[in-house]
Amino acid sequence: MTITKSLQSDIVVLGLSGRFDTYQVPVVKQSLEEAVRESSKILVNLSDVNFMDSTALAMLVQGMKRCRQEMGGDLRLCCLQRPVQVIFELTRLDKAFMIFSTEAAAIASFR
Amino acid sequence: MESVHNPNALSALIAAQHEQLEKLARAWLASGASHFEFINEHGIVLFAWPPPPHDTAIPDGFTADVHAFGRVIGMLHVAGLDTDRQTAYADRLRGDATMLARLLQLEGELESMTVELIDAQDQILALYQLGRSVRENLTIEETLQTLATEAAQLVKVDVAGLVMSPAVQVQHPHAALDDALIDLLFQRVLSEQREILLNDPQYLPSGIDNALLIPIWIRDMAQAALALINKPGGFTSPDMKLARAIAEEASAHVEKVLLYQATLAQARLKTELDLAANIQARLLPQQVPHVPGIQLFAVSIPAKQVGGDFYDFVYQPDHLLTVVVGDVAGKGFSSALLMAMTRTVMRSRAKSTPPPESGPVVSLSNDDLYEDYTGVSVFTTAFVGRYDPHQRTLSYANAGHSPVIYVPAGQTPRFLAAEDMPMGVLPGIDYKDQMLTLNPGDALIIATDGLSEARNAEGDLFGYERLLALAADCCQYDADEIAHYLLNTIQLFSAGHEQDDDQTMLVLKVV
Numbered sequence: 100m101t102i103t104k105s106l107q108s109d110i111v112v113l114g115l116s117g118r119f120d121t122y123q124v125p126v127v128k129q130s131l132e133e134a135v136r137e138s139s140k141i142l143v144n145l146s147d148v149n150f151m152d153s154t155a156l157a158m159l160v161q162g163m164k165r166c167r168q169e170m171g172g173d174l175r176l177c178c179l180q181r182p183v184q185v186i187f188e189l190t191r192l193d194k195a196f197m198i199f200s201t202e203a204a205a206i207a208s209f210r
Numbered sequence: 211m212e213s214v215h216n217p218n219a220l221s222a223l224i225a226a227q228h229e230q231l232e233k234l235a236r237a238w239l240a241s242g243a244s245h246f247e248f249i250n251e252h253g254i255v256l257f258a259w260p261p262p263p264h265d266t267a268i269p270d271g272f273t274a275d276v277h278a279f280g281r282v283i284g285m286l287h288v289a290g291l292d293t294d295r296q297t298a299y300a301d302r303l304r305g306d307a308t309m310l311a312r313l314l315q316l317e318g319e320l321e322s323m324t325v326e327l328i329d330a331q332d333q334i335l336a337l338y339q340l341g342r343s344v345r346e347n348l349t350i351e352e353t354l355q356t357l358a359t360e361a362a363q364l365v366k367v368d369v370a371g372l373v374m375s376p377a378v379q380v381q382h383p384h385a386a387l388d389d390a391l392i393d394l395l396f397q398r399v400l401s402e403q404r405e406i407l408l409n410d411p412q413y414l415p416s417g418i419d420n421a422l423l424i425p426i427w428i429r430d431m432a433q434a435a436l437a438l439i440n441k442p443g444g445f446t447s448p449d450m451k452l453a454r455a456i457a458e459e460a461s462a463h464v465e466k467v468l469l470y471q472a473t474l475a476q477a478r479l480k481t482e483l484d485l486a487a488n489i490q491a492r493l494l495p496q497q498v499p500h501v502p503g504i505q506l507f508a509v510s511i512p513a514k515q516v517g518g519d520f521y522d523f524v525y526q527p528d529h530l531l532t533v534v535v536g537d538v539a540g541k542g543f544s545s546a547l548l549m550a551m552t553r554t555v556m557r558s559r560a561k562s563t564p565p566p567e568s569g570p571v572v573s574l575s576n577d578d579l580y581e582d583y584t585g586v587s588v589f590t591t592a593f594v595g596r597y598d599p600h601q602r603t604l605s606y607a608n609a610g611h612s613p614v615i616y617v618p619a620g621q622t623p624r625f626l627a628a629e630d631m632p633m634g635v636l637p638g639i640d641y642k643d644q645m646l647t648l649n650p651g652d653a654l655i656i657a658t659d660g661l662s663e664a665r666n667a668e669g670d671l672f673g674y675e676r677l678l679a680l681a682a683d684c685c686q687y688d689a690d691e692i693a694h695y696l697l698n699t700i701q702l703f704s705a706g707h708e709q710d711d712d713q714t715m716l717v718l719k720v721v
Contacts (some may be wrong), residue, residue, distance in 0.1 A: 121540075121541065153537070153591075154540050154541070156539065156589075157539040157540060157587055160635050161584075189610070189627070189628065190610035190612070190628065190631065190632055191610045191628045191631045191632075192610065195635045195636055
């Protein structure tokens, strides 16, 4: 799992890649916590993630809940690969998260 | 042969040879001599025959040097003989001197071997006692403390220390080296992986005359060190040998304590996992209710690291049957505990929510559980179905749960996909209720993703399509046969790959 972090005005963009499962959760969690300290607007780009398990989903849910405690805060997702998209559809977590097909659209949604 | 340089040691040796010397003396007196003596290198008479006191002064005679231990240790002296046989007597006395030298040499070697043997026995005994006293220790700190105490006594140094890391070190009886210096020396021992002997006080802090550091090998790496500080007179070769023996002993004990601690940690983890598995197994219904007109079967196979799968039945006097299958995200003890809590909440909501809708059961459970879930960062997928045996109607609500397969008799199976998100994600969700009318021969298979995501040795997922095809194959079977057929097929598929997640399945079939 590699994690990249960039800042687009007040939005922290985290780019994840690889298999995102129980074993990767601690490292992602640390990055996410750092990001939350910087901003309550977080975009997670999942373009290079090909698998997620329930523990990974639970961590994103937790991050989303924390961001939404702030006025205007949210954790949004973009660029889901088909297998990951299917996981969000099966669990209907696609109804809980705002999911975008491109990073630009996701960034624009925060404005 | 250190001991024979000592005059007392030589007189002891001569005394031990008294019998032999007396034989020589008597032979000389039989040949006409008046006196026979052994005189040491300093001119002191150590043996005289006849025994003193003598009435008159001993006259001069022949002498022969005694060479032993690489030097002249003294001489034999014979007096009162005729001078005309001087040459023959001189040869005979030299022969006696050679024989005596040989005897003294042998005696000296024997004595020093005895001394070494006693030393070696003392050391073996001390090491044995060291082993015994350390064996009782269960922590690294205790072990190091005992080793340091014993090492200081055994090698007779002012201070002995054991270092495992800058944070884990002991010095006995007091700290002679400050933390910075001991860390510096320790790092040197680790990087060079060999002994360090410092015996030039010029480069040592004041109060330190000499120091010896010996690496302690743990799991084939120098990971700790024995430090011996201030040996009066400096470290000799036997001191260093003894120090190495102590370091070897220390290595065995530290490894043993580390092994013990690892075993203890494993045992604790295993206890936790067993406890989790136990909670999980006990909280699942032990019996399946008998409901007229349907077959019911449920099974849950926990993974090695238990997850949060559960199933439940609530069969009420008004003949409404509620079935629940859920999966708490995550694994281990916390998931098992949350599973227990979730099952209790959902059971209570199933009992108190008026029939026939299932949606409110999930909505109310979500509201009950939301705060607790948020605190520990989990969610739960759940399927709740409520079956009315009189109407043969099934109302159901699906909170992000999959796979759920509906197999209408003689028709193609299909998934009952989730309409809403899992419980614990957002508060105040109104979970939708759906309705099916079941006909004889229809089956409902509610499983958890441990089945659809089972992997084979190559890492391929069993997947949803294979599961659907399999359900079509077995729809004519009884409920328990359907469950076993699916589980066996999936187990065959995933042979050679450890079960990652709990596998749970509930089958309801209308007869």
